[in-house]
Every structure is written in structure tokens, then in C-alpha cells.
Amino acid sequence: MNITANLLQKQKKRILEIWMQNQLADSALRDDLMTNDELLKQSEELIDALARAVKSGNIDNIFAAEFDQITEILSDVSITRARQGFSPRETGMYVLSLKRAISTVMEDEYKDQPEVLYKEITTINNLLDQLSIITFETFIKSREEVILRQTDEISEISTPVIRVWEGILALPIIGTLDSARTQVVMENLLQEIVNTGSNIAILDISGVPAVDSLVAQHLIKTVSATRLMGAECIISGIRAEIAQTIVHLGIDLSNIKTKASLASALQLAFSMSSVEVRKINKNTGAGLIR
Amino acid sequence: MDRIPILKMGPYLLVTIQVDLYDRLALNLENDLISMVSKTEAKGVLIDISAVSIVDSFMGRILGNIASMSRIMDAETVVVGMQPAVAITLVELGLTLQGVHTALNVEKGMELLQDLIGLYGGSNEDEEGEPDDRND
Numbered sequence: 001m002n003i004t005a006n007l008l009q010k011q012k013k014r015i016l017e018i019w020m021q022n023q024l025a026d027s028a029l030r031d032d033l034m035t036n037d038e039l040l041k042q043s044e045e046l047i048d049a050l051a052r053a054v055k056s057g058n059i060d061n062i063f064a065a066e067f068d069q070i071t072e073i074l075s076d077v078s079i080t081r082a083r084q085g086f087s088p089r090e091t092g093m094y095v096l097s098l099k100r101a102i103s104t105v106m107e108d109e110y111k112d113q114p115e116v117l118y119k120e121i122t123t124i125n126n127l128l129d130q131l132s133i134i135t136f137e138t139f140i141k142s143r144e145e146v147i148l149r150q151t152d153e154i155s156e157i158s159t160p161v162i163r164v165w166e167g168i169l170a171l172p173i174i175g176t177l178d179s180a181r182t183q184v185v186m187e188n189l190l191q192e193i194v195n196t197g198s199n200i201a202i203l204d205i206s207g208v209p210a211v212d213s214l215v216a217q218h219l220i221k222t223v224s225a226t227r228l229m230g231a232e233c234i235i236s237g238i239r240a241e242i243a244q245t246i247v248h249l250g251i252d253l254s255n256i257k258t259k260a261s262l263a264s265a266l267q268l269a270f271s272m273s274s275v276e277v278r279k280i281n282k283n284t285g286a287g288l289i290r
Numbered sequence: 291m292d293r294i295p296i297l298k299m300g301p302y303l304l305v306t307i308q309v310d311l312y313d314r315l316a317l318n319l320e321n322d323l324i325s326m327v328s329k330t331e332a333k334g335v336l337i338d339i340s341a342v343s344i345v346d347s348f349m350g351r352i353l354g355n356i357a358s359m360s361r362i363m364d365a366e367t368v369v370v371g372m373q374p375a376v377a378i379t380l381v382e383l384g385l386t387l388q389g390v391h392t393a394l395n396v397e398k399g400m401e402l403l404q405d406l407i408g409l410y411g412g413s414n415e416d417e418e419g420e421p422d423d424r425n426d
Binding site (some may be wrong): 183194198199224227229230 | 369370371373374376377378380381382386387392393394395398399426
């Protein structure tokens with residue numbers, strides 16, 4: 001194996017050159033996402049690390065300590081590439097084009113020793129295949145992390161609790177209510193009730209596309225939990241078709257305060273907390289007094 | 291044996307639960323509270339559970355029982371300061387504590403009790419007269 005290690009050291013310049021050529025020749029390379037200098041530096045580091053690892057004699061087990069540095073570099077590369085928006089193809093080509101570069105150099109070097117050439121190329125192929133699998137694994141993993149983070153963000157964003165008046169909270173629900181979301185909604189609402197010391201919470205479901213027995217069950221749970229905390233809950237935004245489904249499904253919402261619109265729910269909330277909103281008549285205001 | 295103190299304040303009984311309730315303690319509380327209600331002829335019971343972070347179905351049932359028993363003896367029960375996590379747990383357990391009045395904190399709970407009992411105006415004799423008798 002030391003043949004390959006020596007070759008990697010000796011011919012480092014040439015391999016790097018061919019590798020860079022290969023990478024740059026790929027028409028799909030996004031040079032807008034990464035400068036050539038950066039690419040060169042990255043590639044050189046990887047070849048150095050590879051030469052060191054191969055020199056140790058271990059070429060089968062890429063999980064051994066000698067390969068730590070390589071896997072680290074590759075993970076770094078694929079994670080940054082996944083975040084920068086490189087395609088999987090580009091990321092995969094990064095390692096695979098190194099394989100081609102090394103093969104080319106080896107072919108030149110051992111032209112007259114076909115046996116050695118065959119053996120060395122096979123081993124280096126196996127090694128680089130494994131490395132490219134690692135690259136892919138980390139690439140996909142970091143993409144999944146991005147997706148997971150976005151999912152979290154969406155569920156955070158989609159359940160805002162708004163303080164509409166002193167002691168009155170509103171919670172517009174947009175999108176389908178499932179068990180996981182109800183849990184988040186409930187927790188946010190209850191926590192906000194504690195934080196603000198509000199007496200009344202308005203749950204607006206005009207953004208909920210459909211209400212089935214499960215969604216109704218979730219709503220009833222939220223209302224009960226709010227009541228246990230010592231606050232009143234009003235459900236608003238019940239559209240005609242939702243009212244129809246609720247009655248057809250035989251769901252009993254009779255002990256829950258329901259209103260057709262957020263405005264009327266707010267009105268009810270005002271009267272419950274003895275607040276009155278009046279229109280001031282500007283023209284007659286002064287005249288009536290005297 | 292551990293006991294949870296029950297304070298008498300005018301026509302009300304005040305209970306603040308500062309520790310996590312275990313079954314024995316909860317049963318004791320139920321007994322003590324009901325005998326206190328009958329002894330003092332209290333009109334309202336206020337239970338503050340803001341420091342309780344763990345509940346189970348038993349504890350939920352005890353709270354419901356206390357409320358029903360007090361109701362029969364003509365006293366209203368208000369449970370105040372329930373933690374969000376506790377409320378969610380109780381709902382998931384299917385214990386919505388129907389018949390128990392709730393409030394956000396002790397202050398609002400007291401207001402609610404006063405509203406419930408309607409002790410405005412005619413209450414003065416009661417409030418002044420009764421405590422002296424009991425304290426002796």
C-alpha cells in the first residue's frame with residue numbers, strides 16, 4: 001500500500017491539478033457559491049490527509065483513527081455545501097472526481113506494471129467509494145437538519161398568541177389542527193394566560209379548513225384546560241359549513257361559548273369584562289353638553 | 291403525620307398546597323377540609339395549587355370530591371393558580387373538574403368567591419361575628 005502513499009505524496013501537485021481540472025470542467029459547478037481558491041485549499045487539505053491516512057497502512061476500515069481527519073474534512077465539506085444549496089450531484093462529484101484524478105496519475109506511473117496498477121487502483125477505488133458514501137450521508141443528514149429546523153419554525157410561527165386587550169388574549173389558528181399542534185397551541189395559550197394574567201381567551205378557527213370529530217375533540221380539550229386555569233375561552237370564526245359538520249357529527253359544543261366572527265367574540269369578551277366601546281360623535285359632542 | 295394547614299378568613303376557608311400531594315396527604319386534606327367546613331359553616335373554600343407541579347387522576351378526583359361535598363354543605367369551592375402543565379394533564383386524563391370554579395390567582399379567586407356568595411352589604415355581621423366565636 002505504501003506504493004500508493006508514496007505516489008500520493010510525490011505526485012500531489014499533479015493529482016491536485018487534474019482533480020481541479022475535473023472539478024472545474026464539470027459544467028454544473030457553481031462557482032457563484034464558492035471561489036476557486038477556496039476549492040483549491042479544501043482539495044489540497046483533503047489530499048494531504050488522504051496521503052497520511054494511506055501511509056498508516058490501514059485502507060479497509062475508514063472508521064479507524066487514521067481516517068478521523070478525512071471524515072472530518074468531508075463532513076465539513078458536505079455540511080457547508082448542503083447549507084449553501086449545492087446539489088447532491090455536485091457534492092458527490094467532489095469525491096468521485098478525485099478518484100478519477102488518482103486513477104489517471106496511476107495509469108501514467110505504472111504503465112508497464114499492469115499487475116501493480118490493477119491492485120492499487122482497486123484498493124484506492126474501494127477506499128474512495130467508502131469516503132463518498134460518508135460524504136453523502138453527512139450531506140443528507142445536514143439537509144434533514146435544515147428541514148427539521150424549518151418544521152419547528154413553522155409550528156412556532158403558526159401559533160401566535162395575541163394580547164388584544166387588557167385581560168383578553170386572541171389565538172388565531174391557521175391550518176389543520178392535529179394532536180401535535182393542539183399540544184403546542186394549548187401550551188402556548190396556557191403559558192400566555194399565566195404570563196399576562198388574562199381572564200378571557202378567544203380561539204379563532206376561521207383559518208381551520210375543516211373540523212372533524214378529532215379537531216372538535218382537540219378544541220374541547222383546549223377549552224377545558226383553559227377553564228381549569230381559571231380563564232374563559234370563546235371559540236370564534238365558525239363558518240356555516242363548519243357549523244353544519246359539527247351538528248351532523250353530533251358534537252356537543254353547547255357548554256362552550258361560540259361566536260361567528262372574531263368581532264362578535266371580542267364584543268362578548270368586552271361585556272364579560274365590563275368594558276364598553278363607544279363611538280364618539282364629534283359634531284354633536286360639544287353641542288349636546290350645552 | 292403531615293397535614294396541610296387550613297386557614298379561616300371570615301366566611302372563607304383558605305388552603306395553600308405548597309408540597310406535591312401524595313395520596314395519604316390528599317385524603318387527610320379532604321377529611322380535614324370537610325370537617326372544617328361543617329365546623330365553621332364556611333361559605334367558600336379557596337384552594338391554591340400554584341405550587342403543585344404533579345397531579346394524577348386520584349388528586350383530580352379528590353379536588354372534584356371536595357367541591358361536590360362543599361356544595362352539598364352550601365360552600366362554593368374555587369381552585370386557583372393551576373399550572374399549565376397540570377391543566378393539560380388533567381384534561382388528558384379526562385378530568386375537567388366540572389362543578390369546580392377556577393381562577394388565575396388567589397386575588398381573582400377571592401373576587402370570584404365574593405361574587406358567588408353574594409356577600410356584598412349584608413356580610414358585615416357575619417364577618418365580624420363569626421371569627422371571634424371560632425378563635426376562642
